[in-house]
Amino acid sequence: MTFTASIPAPSSPPDDNPQPEYQPAEIDHEVPDSSAISHQRIMSTVQPLQPKGGKNDVETSRPFKATPEVISQFLELKVDEVLAQMQSVGGREQLFAKLMEHEEYLRKIHDFNPEELRRQLEVAGEAVSAKEKFMKDVTSPEKKTVMRRAWDRLKGFALHHPVITVLLMACLVAGGYATWHYAGNTIMAWLHGLAETAPADVLRRATEAPAIIPAPPPAPSGPWHVSPLPPGLG
Amino acid sequence: MNTIYLTGQEKRIFSQLSDVLREGWDIEEEKGQFQDSEEKLSMRMALLRLHDPKLLEMQKRAVGLSSEKLAELLAKTSLKGVEDDDLAELTFAIGPSILSKLIAGLLLQAKTDAELEDISALALIRHSLLKSYVSA
Numbered sequence: 001m002t003f004t005a006s007i008p009a010p011s012s013p014p015d016d017n018p019q020p021e022y023q024p025a026e027i028d029h030e031v032p033d034s035s036a037i038s039h040q041r042i043m044s045t046v047q048p049l050q051p052k053g054g055k056n057d058v059e060t061s062r063p064f065k066a067t068p069e070v071i072s073q074f075l076e077l078k079v080d081e082v083l084a085q086m087q088s089v090g091g092r093e094q095l096f097a098k099l100m101e102h103e104e105y106l107r108k109i110h111d112f113n114p115e116e117l118r119r120q121l122e123v124a125g126e127a128v129s130a131k132e133k134f135m136k137d138v139t140s141p142e143k144k145t146v147m148r149r150a151w152d153r154l155k156g157f158a159l160h161h162p163v164i165t166v167l168l169m170a171c172l173v174a175g176g177y178a179t180w181h182y183a184g185n186t187i188m189a190w191l192h193g194l195a196e197t198a199p200a201d202v203l204r205r206a207t208e209a210p211a212i213i214p215a216p217p218p219a220p221s222g223p224w225h226v227s228p229l230p231p232g233l234g
Numbered sequence: 235m236n237t238i239y240l241t242g243q244e245k246r247i248f249s250q251l252s253d254v255l256r257e258g259w260d261i262e263e264e265k266g267q268f269q270d271s272e273e274k275l276s277m278r279m280a281l282l283r284l285h286d287p288k289l290l291e292m293q294k295r296a297v298g299l300s301s302e303k304l305a306e307l308l309a310k311t312s313l314k315g316v317e318d319d320d321l322a323e324l325t326f327a328i329g330p331s332i333l334s335k336l337i338a339g340l341l342l343q344a345k346t347d348a349e350l351e352d353i354s355a356l357a358l359i360r361h362s363l364l365k366s367y368v369s370a
Contacts (some may be wrong), residue, residue: 153355175282
């Protein structure tokens, strides 16, 4: 199967270990030929997205990204401790204060801004809290049956809605980079592009479609950053 | 699963489906709202925690692949056998905005009851996601 579309190839992970040659996935190759054709069609309609930058950005701009992993390693705390602290205002303040003890060092090796850090911690806190609530909700005994049916539908999407499966897999790939990197606008834009491609066949059928499709997130203003390993730990 | 959570605009599209197709479905208005951004999406990605060895293997394998090979890898995978918890992780990472795009598209092309069940599943997941952000 050959795809003509360009998909953003994220940069190497922080350790720059050589990656093994691509081998066909051993995991479920169960997409039938008809779906494979759909994949090809879908992929070919995705607009190529070029990273705005690349390795050179590592040399020029290294923003500090306050992910749980980064903070965990920087402050030598367990990730679970960081996640717990991120969920409360007081906890975030503590993390901020502890990180600010290393402000000089952070400024030395990162494009570091205390206000930006504070804002990132707020964003992280919102996401961590929401995730905990979501996971608790979908795994609650009251919802077990109905959610099981929903997940089962999702698992069958490879046959009927291949692009959604591709989207989830793309999310999986993006997640692999986002732990340490700014995943950047490239793959993020691609995820949105895929989501827009999914209904492409039917948009022509309804004029009201554009109105119900949420606007894409605002275009990022900065370059495509790559964040190095947390300072002082590599 | 006979309930579909739809936004006001999605409800209008649903109302244009045939009577036969709409029969038996209860529509609940989705009132939840969420403004996504690159940063929020990136942070959700950073919180992704997967356990399925196959998914983890794929995640590793994807690093550094060329565009073409990454596309090939993605297209060859399915979610069969993936644990529900991992699916929950992935859908949280994707977030409600992207799910809304998918729901809108699927709704516009819905022709069968099975397709409405697919929509219902995605809308239920979105509903839970939006609820989780209400008091986050």
